[in-house]
Amino acid sequence: MTHIVPKDESSLRKKPVDTGFEGLSLYPGFMGKVVQASLVAELMAAFAAMPPYRPRMPRTGRPWSILQMNFGPLGWVSRPEGYAYSPVNDVDKAPWPAIPAALLALWDELAAYPAPPECCLVNLYDVPKSRMGLHRDEDEQALDAPVISLSLGDTCVFRVGGFARGDKSKSFRLASGDALVMGGPSRLRFHGVDRVISGSSRLIPGGGRINLTLRRVTKPAQ
Numbered sequence: 001m002t003h004i005v006p007k008d009e010s011s012l013r014k015k016p017v018d019t020g021f022e023g024l025s026l027y028p029g030f031m032g033k034v035v036q037a038s039l040v041a042e043l044m045a046a047f048a049a050m051p052p053y054r055p056r057m058p059r060t061g062r063p064w065s066i067l068q069m070n071f072g073p074l075g076w077v078s079r080p081e082g083y084a085y086s087p088v089n090d091v092d093k094a095p096w097p098a099i100p101a102a103l104l105a106l107w108d109e110l111a112a113y114p115a116p117p118e119c120c121l122v123n124l125y126d127v128p129k130s131r132m133g134l135h136r137d138e139d140e141q142a143l144d145a146p147v148i149s150l151s152l153g154d155t156c157v158f159r160v161g162g163f164a165r166g167d168k169s170k171s172f173r174l175a176s177g178d179a180l181v182m183g184g185p186s187r188l189r190f191h192g193v194d195r196v197i198s199g200s201s202r203l204i205p206g207g208g209r210i211n212l213t214l215r216r217v218t219k220p221a222q
């Protein structure tokens with residue numbers, strides 16, 4: 001199924017810039033301002049019905065510095081016993097809301113994968129010290145599918161490294177509307193968010209950054 005969303009000025013700039021890593025493609029301003037604003041309104045309505053929560057780290061139980069939520073048939077959750085995908089949230093066992101059409105359209109345009117995403121993990125960087133440590137997205141069976149993320153709101157300093165935690169890494173900025181594809185030989189690179197630059201965008205009421213990460217979890221039926 002093809003998902004249609006309104007096109008705006010971003011259609012003119014849908015070319016990736018060179019990140020220096022094969023399979024890691026950055027599309028600056030991929031989503032234009034009009035679509036970003038309507039997506040934020042849709043997200044806010046969804047958060048009113050199912051509020052984002054502050055997850056806890058496996059083992060230590062320490063709270064994350066970000067809030068999380070999910071859309072889609074499977075949500076990624078961080079629990080004391082480990083990371084998992086779950087069809088319902090851990091708060092009241094309700095199913096996650098459907099993935100917004102604008103994000104399914106983004107996947108259709110960039111993923112080059114024969115099946116839709118099953119998880120849209122929402123990371124909300126709500127306080128100036130919110131960050132995400134270096135990690136790999138490796139809880140999925142479908143490692144042949146890319147991970148695609150969209151940034152909304154304040155710009156962040158995103159870090160990407162190699163295939164071991166201590167490998168050399170480099171950073172670049174992700175601004176509102178930027179889409180990042182991590183696929184092919186870059187699918188399992190370590191990555192994280194060093195910091196968010198407060199006040200760099202006025203998109204989100206009250207400020208902050210929202211990252212939406214689309215993932216295919218299971219292998220599609222042949």
Ligand SMILES: O=C(O)CCC(=O)C(=O)O
Nearest residue numbers: 121123137192193211213
């Ligand atoms: O917030 C970001 O840009 C990165 C999110 C991320 O790495 C993840 O959800 O695995």
